[in-house]
Amino acid sequence: MTTITLGPAGTYSHRAAQAVDDGDIEFAESMTAIVEAVAEGEADRGVVPVENSIEGSVTESLDAFAEYDVAVIKEIITPIRHALLAQGDSFDLVTSHAQALAQCRGWLDEHYPGVDVEAVASTARGVERAREDPNVAAIGHPENATNGTELKVLAEDIQDQSSNATRFLAVAPVSERSEAGGKSSFIVYPNADYPGLLLELLEPFADRDINLTRVESRPSGERLGDYVFHVDIAAGLYEERTRDAIADVEALAENGWVRHLGSYDSETVLN
Numbered sequence: 040m041t042t043i044t045l046g047p048a049g050t051y052s053h054r055a056a057q058a059v060d061d062g063d064i065e066f067a068e069s070m071t072a073i074v075e076a077v078a079e080g081e082a083d084r085g086v087v088p089v090e091n092s093i094e095g096s097v098t099e100s101l102d103a104f105a106e107y108d109v110a111v112i113k114e115i116i117t118p119i120r121h122a123l124l125a126q127g128d129s130f131d132l133v134t135s136h137a138q139a140l141a142q143c144r145g146w147l148d149e150h151y152p153g154v155d156v157e158a159v160a161s162t163a164r165g166v167e168r169a170r171e172d173p174n175v176a177a178i179g180h181p182e183n184a185t186n187g188t189e190l191k192v193l194a195e196d197i198q199d200q201s202s203n204a205t206r207f208l209a210v211a212p213v214s215e216r217s218e219a220g221g222k223s224s225f226i227v228y229p230n231a232d233y234p235g236l237l238l239e240l241l242e243p244f245a246d247r248d249i250n251l252t253r254v255e256s257r258p259s260g261e262r263l264g265d266y267v268f269h270v271d272i273a274a275g276l277y278e279e280r281t282r283d284a285i286a287d288v289e290a291l292a293e294n295g296w297v298r299h300l301g302s303y304d305s306e307t308v309l310n
């Protein structure tokens with residue numbers, strides 16, 4: 040089994056992927072490339088971050104789910120504890136994944152006011168930069184300090200909120216889409232715009248006492264003000280009430296489309 044996730048080795052996505060699958064791990068440098076590799080049959084599994092408790096959605100992952108046909112087979116929730124890593128105590132640039140830089144914005148302002156920051160494709164890519172250049176520090180998991188040339192851990196737990204957690208989703212080819220699991224995800228493109236549309240789309244769940252765990256609107260890319268809705272619910276597709284609710288949503292979206300991502304269970308991993 041080959042799992043593809045955000046690389047190089049040492050990213051938080053890599054850690055989440057290892058927690059759910061101990062097979063071969065391959066790396067890509069964008070969420071889109073990971074989802075595309077699974078949709079095209081180049082990898083059996085993909086693991087991408089979708090939401091962080093401080094910074095919110097990883098929009099690139101959501102947009103990739105709307106673009107490529109894949110099945111969501113598991114949710115992985117993991118606490119994220121960032122460290123500042125560098126060759127020595129002085130540096131003039133801090134580099135990391137944009138989400139990690141944002142999660143530590145307050146801490147950086149307080150301890151290194153005015154320091155330059157630069158976003159790179161992943162936290163581990165930032166660590167590579169710090170290994171190559173003594174003027175660069177990186178934000179990432181503290182274990183990156185010892186994997187390879189030694190780096191100093193200048194500070195630990197630098198995220199702005201101690202309860203920093205990220206949700207990752209594991210995806211598989213559509214043939215593995217399941218109806219079993221306590222949560223389900225789907226994407227609705229109603230291709231319509233009238234007062235009360237969103238209310239109508241959500242009523243089928245309220246009427247059946249199904250809890251929504253997330254609703255996110257993303258631009259459809261068609262025209263300004265036109266949206267695709269990403270909806271997660273705390274119910275499985277094996278339940279009649281879920282199938283009935285989604286049938287109602289499909290009727291409302293008759294001029295657009297509904298993409299079923301599948302039902303799955305959630306696992307919290309501490310790593």
Ligand SMILES: O=C(O)C(=O)Cc1ccccc1
Pocket residue numbers: 045049050051052053088091119136138139160161162163205
């Ligand atoms: O760059 C990484 O390590 C990732 O896996 C993306 C990410 C960045 C910050 C928090 C969670 C995931």
